[in-house]
Amino acid sequence: MSRSWIRKRKQQFIRDVLRDFCKAAKALEEQFRRFDQHGRLDFAVLKNLLGDESNKGLLWRLKDTAHHVFRSDKEPRLVGQFLDWSVGYIFHETVKLKEDAYQQQTYGPWFRDMQSQNLPREESVICQELYEVIKQTRQSMEREIKRIRFIMFHCRRLFPIYLEPHRDNALLARFLFEEEGLVAQVFGESAEDLLRAIYGEEREAMYLLAAQSLRRGGWMEKASEALARAGTPGRENDMVLQEREIVDTWIRRLKV
Numbered sequence: 723m724s725r726s727w728i729r730k731r732k733q734q735f736i737r738d739v740l741r742d743f744c745k746a747a748k749a750l751e752e753q754f755r756r757f758d759q760h761g762r763l764d765f766a767v768l769k770n771l772l773g774d775e776s777n778k779g780l781l782w783r784l785k786d787t788a789h790h791v792f793r794s795d796k797e798p799r800l801v802g803q804f805l806d807w808s809v810g811y812i813f814h815e816t817v818k819l820k821e822d823a824y825q826q827q828t829y830g831p832w833f834r835d836m837q838s839q840n841l842p843r844e845e846s847v848i849c850q851e852l853y854e855v856i857k858q859t860r861q862s863m864e865r866e867i868k869r870i871r872f873i874m875f876h877c878r879r880l881f882p883i884y885l886e887p888h889r890d891n892a893l894l895a896r897f898l899f900e901e902e903g904l905v906a907q908v909f910g911e912s913a914e915d916l917l918r919a920i921y922g923e924e925r926e927a928m929y930l931l932a933a934q935s936l937r938r939g940g941w942m943e944k945a946s947e948a949l950a951r952a953g954t955p956g957r958e959n960d961m962v963l964q965e966r967e968i969v970d971t972w973i974r975r976l977k978v
Contacts, residue, residue: 728794735791737893740881741901742784743809744908746771747874749780750816751908754867761860765827768820772813785813801883808873808880815873819866822859830856878912882919889920895931899948926952930962937969942976945969 728735749771753763773779778786792798792806833853841849888894898905898917906913921928929952936945946969952962 725794728790729796732791732794733888733891733893735787736885736888736891737897738787739784739791739805739809740885740894741897742780742787743877743881744901744904746781746784746812747877747908748904750812750870750874754871757863757867762826763819763823763863765820765823768816768823772816772820781813781816785809799884801880805877805880805884808877811873812870812877815866815870819863819870822863822866825856826859826863878909878916882912882916885916886919889927890931892931892935894920895928896935898928899932899951900944926959926962930965933965933969937965937972942969942973946973 749767753767757763769779771779771781773782788806788809792802795802833849833856836849837846837853885894898920905916909916917925917928929948933945933948933952936942936948946966949962949966949969952965953959
């Protein structure tokens, strides 16, 4: 892909990076909590998150999109370089985590079954010694999970800084409106910091941009929902009132 082609679609790619980070972070944290409670991960979930060269999963696509976004800035920003490295690090740590989960899930039961059998003495000793390696995968997984959580924490600090100049990105605004529950779940208390960094105290700007994007996509009812949150009724600015008139006109036409 050429840099000029990427730059023409920069708004879409920026939305995609934040969206896919949120989805990946949610899926990974669900697995980490499973590990915290039961000491196990679901290998199939990690395999699906990563995918392979011919069928890239969510994390792989996120890594590739991050490269496109953060390496195509006309004036590279350090915060973008940090995010690019962080996303790549999460991907590669998850690869290691997947392999450890495979060993634990596939060979752990096999070694335990072997130990319960009446093996010759030498083979029994070797089996026990090899099983120690399998048991050590839990420690490896603990370290990998700790590192991924640490990097994701810093990604949540970096995104508000990187996205601050992207207030006019309508696709970003639409994502933040439509998936506010996902964003709140992933960013927690810092979700408010994210929105404030982009829109300051003018939150209605986000809802207006989201409504415009939804209208252009033909989602009139959703656009109306966004506009309903773009200011106090009776005190909306002229741009919100104008957009509301356009959306309401479309809704009336579609009902005829």
